[in-house]
Amino acid sequence: MRLRIHHTTTYRYEPQATSVIQILRMTPCSHDGQYVAEWQIDVSNDTKLDTHEDAFGNVTHVLSCGPVGNIKITAEGLIETHDTGGVLRGADERFPAGMFLRTTDLTAVNPAMTAVARQLRAESESDTLGFLHTLMSQISDHMTFDEDPTNSGTSAAEAFTLKRGVCQDYAHIFIACARSGDVPARFVSGHFLRSDGTVHQDAGHAWAEAYVDGLGWVGFDPANSICATDAHVRVAIGLDYLGAAPVRGTRYGGGAETLTVAVRVEQAGRGGQSQSQSQRQS
Amino acid sequence: MLSRTAENLYWLARYVERAEYLARTIDATLRVTALPAAYIGKTNEWDSALLTAGVAASFYEQYKEANETNVVEYLSFSADNPSSIRNCIESARLNSRSVRTALTSEMWDTINSAWIELQEVWSKGTSTREDLAKFLRFVQETSLRFDGSAYRTMLRNDAYWFSRMGVHLERADNTARILDVKYHVLLPEEEHVGGPLDFYQWSSILRSVSALTAYHWVYRETLKPWLIADLLILNDTLPRSLASCYGNLVRNLDQIGVAYGRQGPAQRHARGIRNRLEHSNMNDIFQHGVHEFIQEFITDNSRLGEIITKQYLI
Numbered sequence: 001m002r003l004r005i006h007h008t009t010t011y012r013y014e015p016q017a018t019s020v021i022q023i024l025r026m027t028p029c030s031h032d033g034q035y036v037a038e039w040q041i042d043v044s045n046d047t048k049l050d051t052h053e054d055a056f057g058n059v060t061h062v063l064s065c066g067p068v069g070n071i072k073i074t075a076e077g078l079i080e081t082h083d084t085g086g087v088l089r090g091a092d093e094r095f096p097a098g099m100f101l102r103t104t105d106l107t108a109v110n111p112a113m114t115a116v117a118r119q120l121r122a123e124s125e126s127d128t129l130g131f132l133h134t135l136m137s138q139i140s141d142h143m144t145f146d147e148d149p150t151n152s153g154t155s156a157a158e159a160f161t162l163k164r165g166v167c168q169d170y171a172h173i174f175i176a177c178a179r180s181g182d183v184p185a186r187f188v189s190g191h192f193l194r195s196d197g198t199v200h201q202d203a204g205h206a207w208a209e210a211y212v213d214g215l216g217w218v219g220f221d222p223a224n225s226i227c228a229t230d231a232h233v234r235v236a237i238g239l240d241y242l243g244a245a246p247v248r249g250t251r252y253g254g255g256a257e258t259l260t261v262a263v264r265v266e267q268a269g270r271g272g273q274s275q276s277q278s279q280r281q282s
Numbered sequence: 283m284l285s286r287t288a289e290n291l292y293w294l295a296r297y298v299e300r301a302e303y304l305a306r307t308i309d310a311t312l313r314v315t316a317l318p319a320a321y322i323g324k325t326n327e328w329d330s331a332l333l334t335a336g337v338a339a340s341f342y343e344q345y346k347e348a349n350e351t352n353v354v355e356y357l358s359f360s361a362d363n364p365s366s367i368r369n370c371i372e373s374a375r376l377n378s379r380s381v382r383t384a385l386t387s388e389m390w391d392t393i394n395s396a397w398i399e400l401q402e403v404w405s406k407g408t409s410t411r412e413d414l415a416k417f418l419r420f421v422q423e424t425s426l427r428f429d430g431s432a433y434r435t436m437l438r439n440d441a442y443w444f445s446r447m448g449v450h451l452e453r454a455d456n457t458a459r460i461l462d463v464k465y466h467v468l469l470p471e472e473e474h475v476g477g478p479l480d481f482y483q484w485s486s487i488l489r490s491v492s493a494l495t496a497y498h499w500v501y502r503e504t505l506k507p508w509l510i511a512d513l514l515i516l517n518d519t520l521p522r523s524l525a526s527c528y529g530n531l532v533r534n535l536d537q538i539g540v541a542y543g544r545q546g547p548a549q550r551h552a553r554g555i556r557n558r559l560e561h562s563n564m565n566d567i568f569q570h571g572v573h574e575f576i577q578e579f580i581t582d583n584s585r586l587g588e589i590i591t592k593q594y595l596i
Contacts, residue, residue, distance in 0.1 A: 030553065030556070030557050030560065032554055032557060035532070035549075057561075090557040090561070091557075092560075093561075
């Protein structure tokens with residue numbers, strides 16, 4: 001599937017910020033199920049924009065500018081995706097899977113989650129994939145999608161207790177439980193083509209990847225209760241949201257900050273078939 | 283577009299690229315063999331030249347010894363060697379004649395006049411080294427003119443993309459072949475930094491892909507084998523590196539896929555190879571064996587050639 005993605009992030013500082021530094025993780029990489037045909041990042045101001053890679057192999061851009069009142073960051077491009085049944089192949093793996101058992105503040109478990117994980121793990125015995133699938137559907141049953149009560153700093157345990165949250169919270173809970181069941185898991189940020197035809201979205205998407213022996217990394221999207229498909233565009237990975245967030249940064253000076261995100265994910269129109277023939281000569 | 287047309291465009295570009303590569307190989311070999319034997323070691327450089335061209339077996343059916351006269355004759359002018367420079371130019375002209383109207387007049391001109399010059403000036407081969415140098419220059423300039431006129435005059439449609447695909451597939455194959463034959467001089471354990479033997483061998487590898495100056499621009503260092511391998515395999519700013527060829531191949535295949543509204547195994551296979559190149563680093567490649575890596579690449583690359591043929595050209 002060919003997806004056109006248009007992702008804008010606007011910051012407004014009142015009064016102006018003296019200087020702003022931000023790290024953008026907005027650039028997808030190719031793997032076997034995903035090919036980046038076009039991609040560009042555009043910033044509304046004259047800024048320095050350096051490209052680097054972080055330890056996980058995510059492409060990062062470091063943006064620094066100031067003084068500034070408004071910054072609009074636009075990431076857009078065309079991605080060709082294939083359904084690989086959720087299995088990730090051909091990606092840049094820089095760490096042994098075991099490193100992703102490491103827990104973080106946002107993905108710490110509470111006793112209730114440990115209990116769920118332990119019970120599901122016991123039921124599925126040695127079937128790791130089965131454990132992850134039941135875990136995904138359990139989380140999906142337990143939680144109600146609700147944008148209000150949580151924010152980007154809500155931890156897995158808090159969201160689990162609230163029984164409410166957004167895709168990021170679903171992913172955190174999944175990761176926390178998988179890790180407590182001794183399965184390496186990590187956070188994925190990216191974009192998702194909604195099946196209901198909604199093109200405009202208020203935020204990017206987030207899901208999780210878990211490591212299954214013999215299969216490798218498998219994408220699980222607990223918010224939609226499916227494995228990653230060709231509707232998912234994988235942008236960055238990390239131990240949790242903070243490691244894979246599209247924008248992280250700091251500023252000097254300035255007062256209130258308003259952040260607006262608009263994402264458009266749609267299937268790209270096919271180009272017309274071009275045909276030209278040449279006369280036979282012999 | 284008829285698949286026959288696509289096939290002619292693709293092979294036309296491949297033959298021209300191959301002719302240039304052969305000319306470069308001969309040129310680089312001449313330079314190395316002009317040095318005293320103490321500098322270049324015991325390897326028979328003319329034998330290596332045959333190996334990189336992939337024609338060693340058929341050569342020895344006809345000749346006993348791989349020396350300058352025999353090898354230059356076989357690689358440049360022999361009618362019996364299907365990929366001699368002469369046969370490459372002949373095949374290129376045959377292919378372009380059958381798609382004359384799909385080419386721009388500049389491209390046709392280049393190939394046709396090269397073919398005429400081959401008949402009129404070079405029909406008897408070359409008798410002196412000076413002549414040979416002129417001939418090799420003529421071949422390289424033909425390829426430059428062909429590439430340049432394609433770049434400057436062709437419409438950016440499937441005809442152009444098929445032609446570029448031929449160039450990049452052939453180029454990747456050629457670079458990989460050089461690495462395959464010469465990989466042993468690139469291995470770290472054989473290193474005697476600054477030794478004349480290695481220095482001339484290494485610069486000859488770089489020269490055969492016209493990357494000697496590029497090397498110094500990129501690394502600003504004396505010649506080191508692992509950096510040469512890095513440049514030729516992974517550096518996608520070098521037009522003849524494997525990574526760069528695959529960046530272009532994937533793009534061309536994608537453009538064709540979009541224009542035809544249909545993707546297939548060729549796109550997937552090419553992307554797979556590009557991903558592997560993009561996510562490799564030299565340490566891992568050396569650890570798992572350069573030779574194995576290159577062998578695998580050559581197999582993958584010719585497999586892509588077969589897939590493209592099956593998907594588009596027949």
